[in-house]
Structures are given as structure tokens and as C-alpha cells.
Amino acid sequence: MTFDAESIMNATITPDEAEGKKTLTPEGNYPECVVKNIQAYEPHERAKERGVQARLRVEFECPTSDVDLTTFMNFKTPIHSKSTYGKLVRAVWEKETAADKTTQDLVGETVNVSVFHEETNIDGRPISYAEYRFTKA
DSSP, X not given: OOOOHHHHHTOOOOHHHHTTOOOOOOSEEEEEEEEEEEEEEOOOHHHHHTXXXXXXXXXXXXXXXXXXXXXXXXXXXXXXXXXXXXXXHHHHSOHHHHTTOOGGGGTTOEEEXXXXXXXXXXXXEEEEEEEEEEEEO
16 A cells, blocks of 8 residues: 555544544454454543553454454453453363463454444443454354
């Protein structure tokens, strides 16, 4: 891909972007996705108050789709069984193997990804988000 300054200077934004809404990952099943990259960031202040130690940005690469499969998940120890991170780890490794693995060891592993749109309320505002779920590939 070559850099095209003119297309950037003439780019418009969608109505959702104008309202500050993030474009959600399309719902669907994405088989045999490879964990391409994981980066750790400091968690949001409210998450820190709940004991979250990091916010992980996880990128997946799907061989059958060019959809951007990037999501953020909280990292907190001990790992809760219902956490997104915990679900990813269990979909990749058996429990006997997982005990010897680090977060970075997930890079290069393969997993099936399913994306669903969910809604919740934060501070009285309705928020839509893409919920990522994982199964063994």
C-alpha cells in the first residue's frame, strides 16, 4: 500500500464516527485465526480500582476474512473463569499446559473466533460493543 496524502486530506468520516462511536467488528464466525500480536497497556482508572493490572490489545489474523479482528481485554490475576482473557487461554491450551505459558506465548497460536454484538449501560448511557468468544481450532 502506498501513501496517498490526497486521499487522506479528502477523507470524510461516517455519522457514527462524528458521534464518537467506534465501528464494531462485524458479527460472525472467524475460523482458524492466528494470534498475531499482543500489547499491554495501563488499564483505565475504574478498572484499576477493580484490580485490573493491564489492558491487553490482541490482534487476530483470519485466513478466510480481511476483517480487522482486534480487541481489548482486561488482564487480572488470579484469572477469572469468565474473563475474556481466561476464555482465550482455555481455547488455546489444555489446563495442564496453560500453567507453564505466558501471555506472550499466545502469539502464533490458532483459535476460532466468534463475534457477537452486545449492549450494556455505562453511567446511564447505552453502549454497544463487540463481544469476542473463542473455541479450539
